[in-house]
Amino acid sequence: MEDVAQAAGVSRALVSLVMRAQPNVSDERRARVLEAAHRLGYRPNAMARSLASRRSKTVGVILDDLRNPFFAEIAGGIEELASELGYQVLLGAGGRQARRERASLATLLEYRVDGVILVSPRMRAADIAAAAAEVPVVMVGRQVRGVDADLVIIDENLGTRLVLDHLIGLGHERIAHVDGGKGAGGPQRRSAFLRWMRAHRLGARARVIPGEFTEEAGAAAARALLAEPDLPTAVFAANDLVAAGLLGGFDQAGVEVPGDVSIVGYDNNFIAHLAHVGLTTVDQPRTEMGRMALELLLDRIDNRRASVVRLVEPSLVVRSTTAAPRP
Amino acid sequence: MEDVAQAAGVSRALVSLVMRAQPNVSDERRARVLEAAHRLGYRPNAMARSLASRRSKTVGVILDDLRNPFFAEIAGGIEELASELGYQVLLGAGGRQARRERASLATLLEYRVDGVILVSPRMRAADIAAAAAEVPVVMVGRQVRGVDADLVIIDENLGTRLVLDHLIGLGHERIAHVDGGKGAGGPQRRSAFLRWMRAHRLGARARVIPGEFTEEAGAAAARALLAEPDLPTAVFAANDLVAAGLLGGFDQAGVEVPGDVSIVGYDNNFIAHLAHVGLTTVDQPRTEMGRMALELLLDRIDNRRASVVRLVEPSLVVRSTTAAPRP
DNA sequence: CGTTGTTGTTAGAGCGCTCTAAAGGACGAA
């Protein structure tokens, strides 16, 4: 910086002003500084800048595992908006362990990130609260009370309602739900299923089959349903993987989808897109969730305000595994 | 830091030594400093540390799009090893545009990352060379000559050979390849296919159907093959998506897999894992590639050495879409 | 008893920037 100042015949402070694109610098000097900087191949040092300005233009993101597409897409949304706004993303993963997650968080704080986004954190609430006291925090996907942090969560209730409105609108009444056990969103979807079935006065015809978020659980559920006297006309799976298991199980037994039974998934993942699957499912705007989390974070960095909860709306994607029941 | 020093009754320099876990500090003082640091809630400032030590313990990673599982898995591998070794990952995405990629890279360099990993970069070779002159660079997936950077690439030739050895070992001779057009790896797999067919003296029976990396291309290829007088006994698809299209197309036409025709994919993605698909395919160790890239980078940071090319070995995953041809 | 080493500790000069407060210039008004 000193060198650039010398080459342009101005002070170091003026170079600083020009590099930060501040107003109140004469055009002539600005041009001279820019020219000198370019000529010398000067590259500002963001570390020094952060140290002096106490603003790192960096946000920390902690997530479980990048290899899980769900998290990767949220991270993608965060990164996308960050780069649009001139922010940098410092990444930390927790590898499914609260301890490693805490360590990651501590490191991010050492880097003096301007804020932190925690995607489905597994840490104890107290750890999150401690971080929130140091720096603005936004949580995605997990609700923790008593922590002064913003929240972005999916409206599972709405997602489930969309599914049931669709199925019931088609004329289905005997509807089964293969649940996701204790997995993320599982209990919520299950109870929303029961609630909305009752709301439609179909509480008596609702049937829940315990499962988990795997293809195998779906296949097992298909076998269980086939063993009973009469098949429900529609099955709502806890996620797309379960739906794939159901699809496979029914296919093997010669049961037609959607002729004999309609199937709905949840997640809109890779499988659902496949043309020869064409699964009707619930889509969660994951990229949007990432962007929203960063938006909240940056807003909170600038204007200290009370914490906020943002409910994200999922939407139904109708494909070819649902149809009206046989009359 | 000053405060900690005062509280522990030592100098600032000693606190620095303790925080960096340096030897030659008496146990007594070390304990006193640690205690004081903990009591005061002292958190070292990584920016200041980097500025003073000229070592940021940070590596930059640039990739196209986190939402693409291929890149996300590589990034996952990098992050995993980084956190094991106490390094931090600064992320930059290019969004499929060389211009944005360059901007991301420039920003990473402003943060004085110790090194940069470029995953399938789209930038011009000159830009990469310029970066490589400033900082150690490792490229993953793209080969650029005349750049002093390490390289991690997949051995497409080997992957293709594994597929053909498997098929030919089962007794197949009339084998078709649905290629991936100009997509990443497409041309390599295609030419390796022709080369190895010739090596097995089956050059005359090799058949290439032009395609691209989509399910639709696979379905179209199935239609094309079905329109011909006799079906090949095996089809090698350029990737799993294409294989899925083939599977769907053959299924619709009542052609049995692997009874009438065997199918092999490439990538070992989500689809291939599905139980009711069970696709035989080629697996690329993506997490391993990420780890390897970081290993090379860190090695290069410590010991300036000549650049190196690391060929990653894919492996064949045999599932249920391949079998011996009908006699 | 001085010399040489070894280990533990510290002063103080940076690292490359930002930011505050003040100085300098230009210009019109009194």
Next chain:
DNA sequence: TTCGTCCTTTAGAGCGCTCTAACAACAACG
């Protein structure tokens, strides 16, 4: 001319750390 105002520029004090070189303390040695 003198003063006030506005705009532009600058000096210089940090930001929170590391690192070099020097220094103290003490043991070992001839």
